[in-house]
Amino acid sequence: MADPVTARLALPLLATGQAGKEWTHNEALALVDLALQPAVQAIGLNAPPAAPAPGQSWIVGPAPSGDWQGRAAALAGWTASGWRFVTPGDGFAVWCLSSKRTAVYREGLWLEGDVAASRLVVDGLPVVQARGAAIAEPAGGTGVDAEARRAIGDILAALRRHGLIAG
Template sequence: MSDQSPRFGLPFILPGQAQKELFHNEALILVDAVLQAAVEEGPRAAPPASPVPGECWIVAAGATDAWSGRGNALAAWIDGGWRFVTPPAGMTVWDKSGGFPRRWDGSVWSGGRLTCSGLSIDGKAVVSERLPALANPSGGTIIDAEARAAVAALIATLKSHGLTD
């Protein structure tokens, strides 16, 4: 058996361990940082000058000072010091400054992008698998320039929103 949890490296209390409360409290501090995690801003290269207890940041690759060597980890300011948590692939945090989620895929933090196979509202599919590209209208025996322009504008709008190719 390991002395820490496999996902977040939370310290276990081991049989016969002295000062068990220290290990228990450290685990609670780390759980507090990662449970429904929220960061002050996206990846940052240097620690803030005046952090407030409980605030958390994503450490940028190549970070400096107290964050050196901790790239992509979550850094939480607790009890006058930094605690670091290495995120497992799939972890999502809320970016307070951006107002959107950030997701760790195991190699990079994404910002504001959600990946899914579809979107349903009240059980009705609103966005689902992408269909083949739409062609602008052409052909026909009677050409209505206004109708073609309107259809072309609709297709352009769908493309600009990423709903079709």
């Protein structure tokens, strides 16, 4: 029979009448320490670093080797007892120390720096919401109107480049 583990993070559970409960308990604490509010050194490494310090962690790349073999996309953390791994699920998020960006695990991929939202609110005011419909280019008029059309055209081009309105 397999050892009992938690449903989400596969943390080891104590069993009734189990000898050496401290081993199971300490293993669970090491994995919680790795998975709770994780901050990784880097994302996508395939080989373990040569001299990791206890408490450091990484996101394993798509073609892992060495001690990371078979652990693609896992959160790998170095402890005093060696490597510990947490398999991510959709929504798992980490802070990457090297890029200073958040990465979120979605549909089998780590998406670094992507922000999925329906709107951006700054100081209580929505500043970016869902993309608006295309705005027609100005047309008509003469003289000074040509300069206004050029300026409006530049504004519309910038809004399109930033994805705020459709092209």
